[in-house]
Amino acid sequence: MEHEQTYGRRPRRRGRKLLIGFVVLLLILVGLVAVADRVAVSVAERTIADEVSQQVAQQNAQSAPPEVEVAGFPFLTQVLDGRYERISIRLRDVQGSVQGDAVALPSLNVDARNVSASLDTLRTGQGDVVAETVNGTGTISYQSLAALLNREGLALAEQGGKLAVTAPVDILGQRLTVTGTADIVVGEQGGVALKFDNLDAEGLPDAPLARTLVNNFARSISVDVPLPELPFGLTVREVVPRPEGLTVTADARDVPINAAG
Structure with missing residues (x-):
């Protein structure tokens, strides 16, 4: 009886070993696919970074080498579909190609959504890589x-x-501290202007000339801000003062993000 019971267990052991072996093989295959997927992402990110560098140069701007991140997993299914969820691009030290008085952007974070790029375009380098929306x-x-x-x-x-x-x-022979705030105006074409209309100074003499001098100073520092030309056809939509500086938000639609565009 014991011999029969022992004999009856052996198929179950072999079946269990086969199942474990299958699971291990499956894990190995999944791992290989995941590695291949990440390798493909890395290659794509380097390729896009090169294209973006050319795009920035064509837009009469310059920056440090772009940092690119392609979102979404698995990546290879996006390649086959020809559509990518999101591509994030970080540009550092963005400035105009002609230095002059242009204000540099220490960093510009660009988020491209719903990017279309056919497999043939990626393979041949011919054709457009187009983002439905780009926000910077x-x-x-x-x-x-x-x-x-x-x-x-x-x-x-x-x-x-x-x-x-x-x-x-200096107002009427006195050294005074002028304080106040500015209105930030964003024009239709994306230009940014600072308008200082409401300045005052503690101890300001009660004389029309003193007020005129303060108003003249306010006008002298009310200027158009010479931003560098932004890449990807980005147009400034909003400028908001924050503790770290003026935060500039820009956007564009249907944007080619490769040099061919």
């Missing part, structure tokens, strides 16, 4: 803005959600 966010430091205004001792900062200014000014 960058920050202008207050130090660079203050340097643009070129007034000794002038400082800019965020205060209560507004762009605040503090500057020493």
